[in-house]
Amino acid sequence: MNSSYLIRKVLRAMLTVLMVTTFVFLILRLSGDPTVSVLGLEASPEAVEAFRAKWGLDQPVRVQYFDFIKNALHGDLGVSILEGKPALETVAARLPDTLILMIITTVLTFVVGISSGLLASLYHNSNKDRIIMLFAVAGYSMPTFVVGVLLVMFFSVTLGWLPSSGSGTWAHFILPVLTMTIVEAAIFARFTRSAMLEVLYQPYMKTALAKGLSWWQAVRRHALPNAAIPVVTIMGFWVGLIIAGAVITESIFGWPGVGRLLVYSVKHRDYNVVQVIVIFISCSMVITNLTVDILYGLLDPRVSVVKGDQ
């Protein structure tokens, strides 16, 4: 892993963020503007014109775009049309709620998903394996919103134990976290299991046993480090997954986070807020992928050599 390789990666990552932002910028403007949302259907033509002039919406898209880029490079990402505050502030205010949700979910997903995947692979073809995989396949094949709605029906409507929406107390966390964890842990469990099964039947596992390691030593010292490689590579995919999960889950449970803000802002064409959120999302995905690449190189010596030679 040399520095020119890293620089190339970072440049490519920045290009990706730029492209995603541009794409969203154009799509938003081609699919309607916020005038109606803000002024209502009854607004007079003069008011509409004044509003459009104020926000620069009367300019050609090309001009709007270059203004946006210029301002963005100066750190100004515009003002929320709906709230009148800087868009960055609007998003930042919602960020902690979303991050808490994501962090709890992530920890649970990793712990539950990876360990049950490991367990299933080590007891391959036993009842333990079958039961874990039954749950995993069920969780995996249900869309997030179905899981969310089922949980609400059971725990909130039927049993009345947990609130179905809002935030504030620890009880509010349970259903959103469960919703996201069920789906994501299922994916991790399946993936970890297949990665392990692949590794457990590799010839070098025979060597590990032949040299006198016990089965558990062989698993710990030889199977786990090899199985970690594919599991790390799906971390990049997992960030996308957890963001998508958060958007849906926050919408279902009325969670006051960035996910719900995104849906709301798209609906009302609050351009700048959507753009800020998209930049956040693409940056976090790009950073994760960079991290995964570096980790991958550290875990698998075959990879870093190939890349170093490039």
Add this chain to the structure above:
Amino acid sequence: MAANQKDEPLLEIKNLSVGFNGAHKGKPVVCGVSMKVHPGEILGLVGESGSGKSVTCYSVVRLLGERGWTEGEVIFDNKDTLSCLESDIVAIRGREIAMIFQDAQSFLNPVQTVGSQLTEALMLKKDLEKRSSDIFRKEAVKLLTEVGIPDPERRMGEYPHQLSGGQNQRVMIAIMLAGDPRLLIADEPTTALDVTIQAQILRLLKKLCKERNMAIILVTHDLGVIAETCERTVVMYGGKVMECGPVEDVLVNPKHPYTLGLLSSKPRIDKKVKKLNTIEGVVPSPENFPEGCPFYDRCINVTDKCKDISPPIVIEGMRHYFCFNPVKEGMVWK
């Protein structure tokens, strides 16, 4: 058999049968194999692909995998390795009986350095707490030197994909020597290598056998390798032993027609032959093994009984074979 009676065999396989659950219609792939390995000898195990050589070797150290089952006994140190406790067989592996394989690179962990795979094996043998990692390192380097790896200090930090096939096999041998075993099972250790490297590895094995008084079971399908390397040989076919004895007897005066067939399908420098013979037909798959001799349908000496009745053992001095109608002096394969 009579000859080596003076020393106790190091390993004795008695009437071993092996099969795999859910495969070959429940039929065993190895049926009633017996052989002895004496301390410090190189025993050649030869036969065509699919004759059950690898399976026999894996059963000795119980590495058949979860679907494999065994019958019979494998006696090592008055213990039956097939039925002893899991902890006993773990203690035997590496320290008493070690094993090397055909494609060394895929049998080495791709994400661990040569050095750490080697020191790991050393640490298993030695008392962990009493020794510093520095001592293990020194011993690892010593082993790499012993197996003929040039520049061992540097190689310690490299990964298997950075080494050649022959070097990987040497590393593999070093790893397996770490436990100072009394028996090394070498399953076609040179088949994947080119001829010069093959010769070097075989020479290395011979040297180690002598210097360490370590017995070796050398699996191969190359009679030339047997002739050059081994003292005794076991010829296997279709999951059974065909014949067994000192190399100079078995390869010069084969008793079993199968051995004769193998010999005449090998090009020879000392004898001009117009056409290289081949044994017609293929090795039957385990589900089609007959009750009697598995070679009956390809045999030039076949009799009425061969298919249905297992030929009894015929012992002649130090050798034995299983055949109703053995090869007569001067017979050729045609």
